[in-house]
Amino acid sequence: MKLAVNQITTNDLGMKDAVDLYAAHGVEGITVWEDKVRDFGPRETRALIRDSGLEVSGFCIVGLFSKEGRSGRQAQIDAARASIDLAAELGAPCAVTVVGGLLPDTKSLPETRAFCFDALNEVVEHARAAKLPLALEALHPMYVPDWSVVSTLAEANDWCDRLGDGVGLAVDVYHTWWDPAVETGIREAADKNRLLTFHVNDWLMETKSLLLDRGIPGQGVIDLPWFVDLMRGCGYDDWVEVEIFSETLWGGDQGELVADIAAATRAIIDSGARR
Ligand code: ZN
Numbered sequence: 001m002k003l004a005v006n007q008i009t010t011n012d013l014g015m016k017d018a019v020d021l022y023a024a025h026g027v028e029g030i031t032v033w034e035d036k037v038r039d040f041g042p043r044e045t046r047a048l049i050r051d052s053g054l055e056v057s058g059f060c061i062v063g064l065f066s067k068e069g070r071s072g073r074q075a076q077i078d079a080a081r082a083s084i085d086l087a088a089e090l091g092a093p094c095a096v097t098v099v100g101g102l103l104p105d106t107k108s109l110p111e112t113r114a115f116c117f118d119a120l121n122e123v124v125e126h127a128r129a130a131k132l133p134l135a136l137e138a139l140h141p142m143y144v145p146d147w148s149v150v151s152t153l154a155e156a157n158d159w160c161d162r163l164g165d166g167v168g169l170a171v172d173v174y175h176t177w178w179d180p181a182v183e184t185g186i187r188e189a190a191d192k193n194r195l196l197t198f199h200v201n202d203w204l205m206e207t208k209s210l211l212l213d214r215g216i217p218g219q220g221v222i223d224l225p226w227f228v229d230l231m232r233g234c235g236y237d238d239w240v241e242v243e244i245f246s247e248t249l250w251g252g253d254q255g256e257l258v259a260d261i262a263a264a265t266r267a268i269i270d271s272g273a274r275r
Pocket of ligand 1: 137170172199243
């Protein structure tokens with residue numbers, strides 16, 4: 001397994017500072033956020049990353065189809081297609097897809113899920129043509145109102161079954177660790193050859209924010225070696241992407257943060273490999 005840092009983890013850094021810092025700490029990949037590509041544009045960004053010795057491990061994010069309501073549907077689909085093109089231009093192996101939360105004018109989850117599914121279905125063909133797989137990410141149910149009406153791996157697997165080629169899963173420990181069916185979901189995804197990427201971070205016991213208070217791997221309550229063992233046992237040997245949304249960590253020394261992350265995550269990956 002290779003170590004990557006998702007650049008939301010060092011959100012206040014521009015593209016060049018993030019790339020330089022990750023490379024200096026032996027990190028092998030960077031998960032690129034679309035807004036950070038604006039610093040230099042896609043071609044220069046790709047060259048900058050390559051010249052540093054890093055690889056692009058992934059791209060965030062495609063989707064949020066319900067975010068602008070029903071009238072914003074086409075604009076979100078067009079934006080998703082443009083994001084796919086950008087991710088492909090950067091050489092990303094996949095693009096993380098988050099479908100969006102409740103539609104603003106309804107409290108109906110089935111209706112919103114159908115809306116988001118249909119929009120994603122319209123985008124998948126574009127992803128296939130661009131040879132850029134979409135990594136559908138189920139988010140913890142606390143994000144149903146604003147980020148994702150897909151909350152479990154079982155549901156994400158079902159969507160993949162119905163969408164066909166070009167879509168797989170992003171497994172994020174933060175969103176799935178609580179789920180009694182997490183192992184079944186990962187094994188099903190592996191059997192269907194759709195484990196595209198693996199996000200790690202930690203759930204802090206006293207979480208202060210639903211969105212912006214994740215922990216460094218090992219500092220919270222998630223059994224990360226168990227996850228690593230399971231993913232490896234399922235034949236996954238690709239990117240481990242550290243993705244931490246944390247206002248506390250963004251406010252600290254970013255060099256120390258990346259050093260801590262690299263050491264902690266490698267120790268977890270290695271502990272799994274020794275068993
Ligand atoms: Zn994630």
